[in-house]
Amino acid sequence: MKTGLSTTTLADQVEEKIIEYIKENHLVPGDSLPNEMQFSEMLGTSRNVVREALSRLRMLGLIQSRTKRGIVVTEPPLLNGFKKVLDPNLLSIKTIKEMMGMRIALEIGIAEFLFANITEKKIEELEQIVSRQQAIGINNLSVEDEMIFHTKIYEIAGNDFILQFNRIMHPVFEFSKQNYESYFQPVNEKLNEKGDIIQHTDLLRFIKNSDKEGYQKAMQKHLKPYWEFLYNYD
Amino acid sequence: MKTGLSTTTLADQVEEKIIEYIKENHLVPGDSLPNEMQFSEMLGTSRNVVREALSRLRMLGLIQSRTKRGIVVTEPPLLNGFKKVLDPNLLSIKTIKEMMGMRIALEIGIAEFLFANITEKKIEELEQIVSRQQAIGINNLSVEDEMIFHTKIYEIAGNDFILQFNRIMHPVFEFSKQNYESYFQPVNEKLNEKGDIIQHTDLLRFIKNSDKEGYQKAMQKHLKPYWEFLYNYD
DNA sequence: TTGTTACATTTGTCCTACAAATAGAATTAA
DNA sequence: TTAATTCTATTTGTAGGACAAATGTAACAA
Incomplete structure (x- = not known):
C-alpha cells in the first residue's frame, strides 16, 4: 500500500x-x-x-x-491529551471564556457533593486554611492560596476527575488574570467599592450553616470577575 | 543516540x-x-x-x-484526546461514577448560564421538544429524546466546550444504564412509586417561572438515579 | 525441585530510498 | 510589464531492512 x-x-x-x-x-x-x-x-x-x-x-x-x-x-488516564493541549498561549479568547464558564458551573454544581460529604473534620481543615489566609490579608493572597481553598472543596466533594480537571484548567485562569489585568483590575475595584466581595471566610460560613443555596449564590459572587469577563469583555 | x-x-x-x-x-x-x-x-x-x-x-x-x-x-480542539480515550469498556467503576458526578455538577451549575441567557424564543423551542416527548409518553422516551432536551439546555447556556464535553461523556451513561440495568431498574421503580420523578416538562416549568433555585433542585431529582448509583452501588 | 543459561521473540532506534505534493523560481505568453 | 505556465527543489508520507536491548520461555544443571 x-x-x-x-x-x-x-x-x-x-x-x-x-x-x-x-x-x-x-x-x-x-x-x-x-x-x-x-x-x-x-x-x-x-x-x-x-x-x-x-x-x-x-x-x-x-x-x-x-x-x-x-x-x-491499559485503562487510560482520561485527561492526558487534554493536559498536553491546554497551553493558554494557543487558546482563543472564546475558548478561554468557555473554560471560565466551565469553572463557574463546576464550582456551583459541586456544592451538591460538598454538602453531601461535609464532616466536622473537614470543616476544621477548611477553617485552618481560611484563618491562615485571613492572617495574610485578602490583598496579599497568592494564587496558590486561592487554589488551596478551592482544591480542598473539590477534595471534600470527592470527585478526583473534577479535581484533576480543575488542576489542568488552572493555568488558563492564571494566564488570563495576568494577560487581561487591565480588564480585571477595574472590575475588582468596582466590586470592592460596592463591598460586594465574597471571601473564602464567607463561603465557609455557609458551609457551617449547611446553607447550600446560600453557598451557591455566594460562590457565584466570588467568581463574579470571571463572569463579568465572560459576558462583557470585548 | x-x-x-x-x-x-x-x-x-x-x-x-x-x-x-x-x-x-x-x-x-x-x-x-x-x-x-x-x-x-x-x-x-x-x-x-x-x-x-x-x-x-x-x-x-x-x-x-x-x-x-x-x-x-494550530489551535487544538481541546477534547480530541479525551474523546478517543473514553471507551466505556475500558473505564473502571470509579471513573464511571466520577463521570456521573461531573454530569450532575455541570447540569446544576450550568443553570446559572441558562437563566442568564434564556429568551422567549428559546422557551418556545424547549416547549416544542417537551410537548413532542409528552406525546410519546415518558416510558417510551428513547435515549435520543433524553439527549435532545439536555443538549438544548447546554446550547442555550451557550458554552460549546461544555456541550462538546457532554456529547463525549454521553456514551458512558448509555453504557451504564444498560450494563447496570439491574441496579437502575429497581431505583427507578422506587422513585416512580413515590411519585418523585421529575420530567422535562417539570424542568421547563421552572425555566418559565424564572425559578433558578427550583430548577436546580428539580434537576437534582431528575438525575437522582445517577446520584443513587454514585453513592450506593457496590 | 530449583537455579542458571541459552535462545527466540518483540520493541526501540537508525538508515536509506522513493513517491507525491507543492511553494517558489524560471520561463513563456499576452 | 504583467499574467499564465512550466520546472525545480524541498518536504512530508510510506516502505523496508538492519541491529541493539530487553525478556519470556525452554533447555539444562545442581
Missing part, C-alpha cells in the same frame, strides 16, 4: 483500525494486542506506520508496550 | 522537547516549526523518532503538516 499524500494519512487510518480492533474484540485492560508485525501484515502497511499509530495510543495511555511481551491494553 | 529500551522512550522525550520548543519560542497558531530533518539534527535522533513525536502532536491537533510547507502550529 504505497499511496501518496492525502488529508487522512495511513497512520490516521491505522490508528482508527486499532481502536476498532480493541472495541470489536471487547478487549479490556490487561488484554494483549497483536504485535507490530502482525498489525503491519493485517493492515497491509509498513511497520513504520503501525508504530506511529501505536505511538499515539501509547501517549494517550490506551496501551503499553514491552519488549517480548508485546502490547497490552 | 542509539540507546536501548527504557521506561521513557526517545519519542516521549522528543515529544516533550517539541512542546517545550513551542512554548519557549511563544509560537502561536499559524507559526511554523522546523521541519523533520531539522528537529532530527537539533535533537540528535532519527527522523523516525521525530516523526513518532510529531504524529502524536498532529493527532492532538496541536500541529498540522503539509508537504513542502512544513509544520505549523
